[in-house]
Amino acid sequence: MYFNDDSEAxxxxxxxxxxxxxxxLETISILLRENRVVRVKDIAKSLxxxxxxxxxxxxxxxxxxxxxxxxxxxxxxxxxxxxxxxKVYSRHACLTDFFHxxxxxxxxxxxxxxxxxxxxxxxxxxxxxxxxxxxxGSRESEGPWKDKFIAMMEEIPLSDASEGSHxxxxxxxxxxxxxxxxxxxxxxxxxxxxxVRYAPLQDPLQVRxxxxxxSLRVEEAGTVIVRTVKxxxx
Amino acid sequence: xxxxxxxxxxxxxxxxxxxxxxxxxIFNALTGARQKTANWSxxxxxxxxxxxxxxxxxIKIVDLPGIYSLSAYSLEEIIARNYIIHEQPDxxxxxVDAGNLERNLYLTTQLINIGVKVILVLNMYDEAEVKxxxxxxxxxxxxxxxxxxxxxxxxxxxIRDLLSAIxxxxxxxxxxxxxxxxxxGADIEKxxxxxxxxxxxxxxxxxxxxxxxLALRLLENDRDVLGKLVEYxxxxxxxxxxxxxxxxxxxxxxxxASVVLAERRQGFITGxxxxxxxxxxxxxxxxxxxxxxxxxxxxxxxxxxxxxxWLLFQSTYTLGAYPQTLIEECVHWLSRxxxxxxxxxxxxxxxxxxxxxxxxxxxxxxxxxxxLFLGVSLMEDTGYxxxxxxxxxxIMHRLGIHGxxxxxxxxxxxxxxxxxxxxxxxxxxxxxIITVLINPFMSCSARLPVYVLFAGVFFTNHAGTVIISLxxxxxxxxxxxxxLFKRLFFRGESAPFVMELPPYRIPTVRGILxxxxxxxxxxxxxxGGLILIFSVIIWVLGEYPKSPEIEAKYRDxxxxxxxxGRAAEKVILSKKIAHERERIGHTVIGRLGSFIAPAFEPxxxxxxxxxSLLTGVVAKEIVISTxxxxxxxxxxxxDGGLEEALVRPEHRISSLSAYVYMLFVLLYIPCxxxxxxxxxxxxxxxAAFSVVYNVALTWSICFLCYTMGTVLGLG
Numbered sequence: 001m002y003f004n005d006d007s008e009a010x011x012x013x014x015x016x017x018x019x020x021x022x023x024x025l026e027t028i029s030i031l032l033r034e035n036r037v038v039r040v041k042d043i044a045k046s047l048x049x050x051x052x053x054x055x056x057x058x059x060x061x062x063x064x065x066x067x068x069x070x071x072x073x074x075x076x077x078x079x080x081x082x083x084x085x086x087k088v089y090s091r092h093a094c095l096t097d098f099f100h101x102x103x104x105x106x107x108x109x110x111x112x113x114x115x116x117x118x119x120x121x122x123x124x125x126x127x128x129x130x131x132x133x134x135x136x137g138s139r140e141s142e143g144p145w146k147d148k149f150i151a152m153m154e155e156i157p158l159s160d161a162s163e164g165s166h167x168x169x170x171x172x173x174x175x176x177x178x179x180x181x182x183x184x185x186x187x188x189x190x191x192x193x194x195x196v197r198y199a200p201l202q203d204p205l206q207v208r209x210x211x212x213x214x215s216l217r218v219e220e221a222g223t224v225i226v227r228t229v230k231x232x233x234x
Numbered sequence: 235x236x237x238x239x240x241x242x243x244x245x246x247x248x249x250x251x252x253x254x255x256x257x258x259x260i261f262n263a264l265t266g267a268r269q270k271t272a273n274w275s276x277x278x279x280x281x282x283x284x285x286x287x288x289x290x291x292x293i294k295i296v297d298l299p300g301i302y303s304l305s306a307y308s309l310e311e312i313i314a315r316n317y318i319i320h321e322q323p324d325x326x327x328x329x330v331d332a333g334n335l336e337r338n339l340y341l342t343t344q345l346i347n348i349g350v351k352v353i354l355v356l357n358m359y360d361e362a363e364v365k366x367x368x369x370x371x372x373x374x375x376x377x378x379x380x381x382x383x384x385x386x387x388x389x390x391x392x393i394r395d396l397l398s399a400i401x402x403x404x405x406x407x408x409x410x411x412x413x414x415x416x417x418x419g420a421d422i423e424k425x426x427x428x429x430x431x432x433x434x435x436x437x438x439x440x441x442x443x444x445x446x447x448l449a450l451r452l453l454e455n456d457r458d459v460l461g462k463l464v465e466y467x468x469x470x471x472x473x474x475x476x477x478x479x480x481x482x483x484x485x486x487x488x489x490x491a492s493v494v495l496a497e498r499r500q501g502f503i504t505g506x507x508x509x510x511x512x513x514x515x516x517x518x519x520x521x522x523x524x525x526x527x528x529x530x531x532x533x534x535x536x537x538x539x540x541x542x543x544w545l546l547f548q549s550t551y552t553l554g555a556y557p558q559t560l561i562e563e564c565v566h567w568l569s570r571x572x573x574x575x576x577x578x579x580x581x582x583x584x585x586x587x588x589x590x591x592x593x594x595x596x597x598x599x600x601x602x603x604x605x606l607f608l609g610v611s612l613m614e615d616t617g618y619x620x621x622x623x624x625x626x627x628x629i630m631h632r633l634g635i636h637g638x639x640x641x642x643x644x645x646x647x648x649x650x651x652x653x654x655x656x657x658x659x660x661x662x663x664x665x666x667i668i669t670v671l672i673n674p675f676m677s678c679s680a681r682l683p684v685y686v687l688f689a690g691v692f693f694t695n696h697a698g699t700v701i702i703s704l705x706x707x708x709x710x711x712x713x714x715x716x717x718l719f720k721r722l723f724f725r726g727e728s729a730p731f732v733m734e735l736p737p738y739r740i741p742t743v744r745g746i747l748x749x750x751x752x753x754x755x756x757x758x759x760x761x762g763g764l765i766l767i768f769s770v771i772i773w774v775l776g777e778y779p780k781s782p783e784i785e786a787k788y789r790d791x792x793x794x795x796x797x798x799g800r801a802a803e804k805v806i807l808s809k810k811i812a813h814e815r816e817r818i819g820h821t822v823i824g825r826l827g828s829f830i831a832p833a834f835e836p837x838x839x840x841x842x843x844x845x846s847l848l849t850g851v852v853a854k855e856i857v858i859s860t861x862x863x864x865x866x867x868x869x870x871x872x873d874g875g876l877e878e879a880l881v882r883p884e885h886r887i888s889s890l891s892a893y894v895y896m897l898f899v900l901l902y903i904p905c906x907x908x909x910x911x912x913x914x915x916x917x918x919x920x921a922a923f924s925v926v927y928n929v930a931l932t933w934s935i936c937f938l939c940y941t942m943g944t945v946l947g948l949g
Contacts, residue, residue: 177307178730183496184302185732186337200532201628204637206735210336211365213522213735215624217631220730 012091012126015084019119022088023047024057025066028075029085038075092118094130102136104153151227158216158224159205161195167226168192174223186210187224245293245404248317250345251329252338253300253661254736256357259387260329261297262748264397269748271756279313280658282752288397291404296323302337304344305492306458309663315458318350319443324404327396329355332362332369332384335507342378343416343499349444351403351411352380355396359384366513374510379414388742415446416502418495421486425479426450432471439466452476453483454492522617522737529618535625542618543644546609550602551648551679557601565594583777584770592769596762599651599907603757604750606645606652611749613641614659615741620733627731633713634720636665636731643669643712646676647705650904654911655753664724667916668716671924674904674912675712677705680854684899687858691880692892700893704900711901711931768906772852775822784816818860823848837898837936838891838944847898853905890943894936901932 015022027046031038044054055071062069066081077085092114099110121129135141161167169191172179186209187193196206196213203218216224249264251257261269265284272281282297298317299310306312318326328345330338335356345352356362356369371382381399385392402408418426429449433439439448443462451459453476460476463469483491529538569586576582613619619638627637638660645653650673657673660666685704689697818824827845834844842861850857861880880887887895903909903925913921 178732180305180307180492181302181730181732183493184305184337184340185734188497188500196526197530199530199625199628200535201625203628203631204624204731206526206530206624210334212334212337213737215620215627215731215733215735217627217731220732 012094012123012130013087015087017084021057021061022084022119024054024061025077025081025085026088026092028067028077029082029089032077040075043075088118091121091126094126094133095121097133098129102133102153104150154227155225156228157222158193158195158207158226159218159221161226161228163195163197166192166194166229168229170225170227172223173225174220178220178223182224185214186212192229193224193226243291245291245325245400246321246323247293247295247400248298248314248321248323248326249295249329250298250314250318250326250341251300251355251357252302252331252341254734255300255329255331255338256387257297257300257329259742259745260327260355260357260385260393260396261295262745263385263387263390263393264293264295269752271752279310279663286397289401291401293397293400295327301341303341304348305454306456310661312458318345318348323350325400326350326352327355327400328352329357332356332359333365333367335367335369335511336503339503339506340496340499343502346378346414346416347444347447347450349447353396353399353403354378354380354382355392356382356384357387359392360386360389368512370510370512374506375410377414377506377509379410379412381408381410388745416499418498422453422483422495422498425453425483429453429472429475429479432468432475436466436468439463449476450495453480454495455480525738526621526735529621530625539622539625542613542622543641546606546613547644547648550606550609550645550652554601554605558598561598561601562594565590565598584773587777588770588773589766591773592766596758596765596769596907599649600754600757602649603652603655604754606648606656607750607753608746610641610656610659611746612741615739615745615749617736617738619659620735623733624735631731634716635668636660636662639665639669642673643676646673646678648679650674650676650678650908651757651911654908654915655757657915663916664720667920668719668724670912670916671719671920671927672712672716674908674924674928675708675715675901677708677900678854680905681899683855684857685896688880688892688896692887692889700896704896707897708900711935715927715931764910765907768910769852772823772849772906775826776818776824776849778821780817781820784813784820787813818845833933837894837933837940838888839895839898840887843887843895847902850899851903851906853907854899857899890940890948894940894943897939898932898936901928901935903928 017025024043024047027043028038031042031046035042040051040054040058043058044051047054058067058069058075061067061081066078066084068076068078095114095118096110099105099113100107103110105113136146155170158167169187169189171189172182172187174182191209194208196208198205204215205218205221206213206215207221208214249257249261261282261284265286268286269282269284272283279299283295284297285292285294287293296317298314301308301311301314304311304315304318306315317323326345328342330342342352342354354374356371359369362369369382369384371384375382381403383392383395383399385396399408403411417423426446426449429452430445433445433448439445448459448463452472455476460473463472466472480491483494487494528534569590572590573582573586576585610619613622619641622641623637625637626640630637630639639657641659642653642657645656653676654670654673657666657669660669682701685701686697689700693700819828824845827848828841830848831841831844834841834847839847846857846860849860880892904912909921909925912924
């Protein structure tokens with residue numbers, strides 16, 4: 001079978017490997033890029049698994065002709081292995097981009113999310129997500145709608161904001177007496193808050209609004225939808 | 235003159251404001267010590283009233299609950315609102331924190347249309363000035379249509395101005411007072427008018443309420459206001475017009491009508507403040523921030539809280555012990571002297587053993603209450619209480635109560651009576667009721683002597699462990715009960731925790747003394763009388779009926795003994811004790827004791843233990859003295875004391891039944907004073923419930939323990 005390496009269409013094709021094996025290939029490829037040489041120990045450490053499991057997996061990959069591996073020696077990828085590893089890696093990178101740049105999830109969490117879903121998506125879904133990431137990154141998509149969209153994606157519940165951060169209220173999802181009380185205390189759209197601190201047991205939390213300090217339970221703060229203010233100087 | 239609501243020389247004033255705006259300091263500054271505390275009818279929310287004479291007028295002031303708005307969502311709001319609408323005070327004094335006008339004025343905007351004359355008090359004006367805020371009060375007064383006065387409550391500044399303003403507003407010779415409207419914009423104003431038009435048709439409503447206010451409340455879907463209108467014939471029309479108008483507004487603005495109206499009011503405030511307030515350079519509340527960083531620190535927060543509690547506890551019960559001993563001695567001295575005034579007999583015994591002992595029992599708590607409330611008001615007035623609640627809330631919330639419940643619960647280990655009184659710091663009735671109900675499970679210091687005696691006798695080598703196990707059992711049951719009560723009685727009702735963390739303030743000596751004084755006098759007046767009456771009743775039950783035969787026999791015995799020498803004294807003493815024992819057996823309590831003895835049988839208690847439990851209801855210390863009387867009755871055992879008597883085989887007390895007995899003392903009916911405190915704080919029905927619940931729970935647990943223990947062969 002022959003295929004063109006540069007073909008966009010093929011980039012996200014499936015690999016016939018199990019999720020586990022894909023992870024091994026991907027890890028080896030990343031480690032190779034970082035360190036030039038890869039040992040069983042490094043793989044075990046990176047994937048947080050025991051050395052014997054790594055050896056067993058490497059044995060299998062070696063049988064499939066994807067890696068070159070001798071017991072107690074270095075590990076290297078074959079040409080075939082490299083191709084598959086690249087495929088797996090570009091899928092991972094595309095998803096990380098999607099989570100980070102479009103859904104506006106912080107870089108570290110985006111990376112973790114990508115690891116969690118990358119083996120379960122069809123090539124079609126990957127291709128389309130990749131297209132979306134490309135479009136959103138291009139000038140073509142510029143416009144007021146995009147700013148609005150990004151702002152929307154940056155909304156978080158107040159309970160997810162980090163200690164010491166300044167946030168702007170986007171809306172109140174609270175109902176009934178809680179909403180009433182929050183509004184009386186000055187929680188309104190556009191108002192800036194500072195999350196002063198979480199209590200020692202992470203609940204409740206202290207926020208500063210209009211120069212006043214208010215304590216809210218995490219559960220209640222979850223109904224206040226906010227956006228982090230960047231470079232806020234107050 | 236009879237049909238005049240209030241004589242011209244009397245002015246009725248309601249004091250209204252947000253929590254933490256310094257309303258109480260203004261109240262204290264206005265009234266001084268001339269104040270009394272009661273509850274609002276039917277609810278357990280404190281109502282404080284006071285009076286002051288000023289330029290030939292008597293000004294009667296009611297301190298309304300601290301609230302953020304008049305929207306009738308909480309009980310406090312309904313109370314304040316009903317007072318304004320139905321009692322029609324001559325003047326409402328609206329106290330606001332001058333340093334936080336934007337939020338505080340929200341309540342003021344709700345007073346504008348309610349149809350009452352208002353004076354706006356910008357309190358803590360000095361602090362606002364430090365923050366760089368200055369207010370043009372004349373302009374503000376004109377724009378709001380009410381006189382605006384600046385005060386500093388803690389320094390009593392501006393109080394005279396306020397008093398003269400109250401008089402002139404009440405006499406209607408104040409020029410600033412005028413009707414103003416907040417303009418809600420053409421769309422909303424149109425709907426307000428269409429509701430008003432229908433309300434207007436009924437003269438009686440027009441006379442009782444301000445129609446614009448009603449229309450606004452109806453637009454905000456205020457069920458309480460709607461309920462007030464049911465009695466009028468055009469109720470149906472009003473309700474359907476209100477629904478229609480609300481719908482129109484909600485469609486037009488794509489949000490709830492109440493939110494839209496609130497935003498308009500906020501807009502009005504913003505506009506007003508732009509006109510009348512000038513900001514200098516605002517100073518940040520650095521001090522509070524620094525203190526918070528230490529007091530709410532991840533690692534230091536809890537040790538500091540524990541230290542403060544330890545300090546409060548120690549001073550309440552250790553320091554309080556000195557005046558307590560003094561009081562006890564005074565009562566003794568008094569009863570000795572009184573007994574010399576009267577001949578031996580019924581009357582003398584009633585005075586000394588009944589009344590004086592009862593009075594002693596009441597005032598003996600007074601030092602504790604004074605010191606405890608000194609501590610609690612210090613914590614509250616400095617702002618630390620809110621911080622303590624803040625760091626404890628997660629744990630307490632898991633147990634179904636509020637962070638603030640922590641302090642009353644800990645205080646319960648000393649004495650439940652002041653601890654239950656301290657539960658008032660909880661604003662929410664639900665939290666308060668649960669906190670009060672579980673307080674008796676906190677093993678108070680009066681129960682300790684019982685544990686010490688029994689654990690010392692029956693578990694000599696493990697006394698400490700046994701006593702700690704009792705304390706822990708109490709805590710465990712408190713938390714189980716708390717969750718149970720929440721499930722049973724307060725389902726679904728959940729009040730938000732949203733609570734202000736006020737900046738730290740140095741409290742005034744005067745404010746704290748007033749707080750202490752009002753609590754203590756309240757304790758003496760409200761609880762003292764009842765405790766006294768019950769003590770006398772219990773005394774009578776423990777004294778009567780008398781059996782002439784027993785009395786006669788006792789006289790015979792004592793007179794037959796040669797009255798000289800130590801040996802003779804010993805004999806007399808033993809006879810006396812023997813007589814006591816026989817006598818108690820004959821009284822109502824004694825009979826009751828033998829009557830309910832079968833109920834104690836399954837728990838392994840003998841009749842002496844049963845009677846001691848009954849007398850222990852007066853105060854748990856009495857359990858031991860009763861036992862002393864009942865057990866030490868053997869002639870040969872006079873010197874041996876209670877410890878020896880308890881282990882004598884003929885009394886059949888096993889270590890198992892001793893443990894179960896301690897458990898019983900820990901959990902059963904709280905003492906009379908505690909029951910009365912519960913009744914006073916949260917209502918007699920809850921007090922009755924508490925007694926029944928505790929007895930039922932205690933009996934079941936003790937039965938379970940005893941039966942299991944017996945099966946396991948621990949008996």
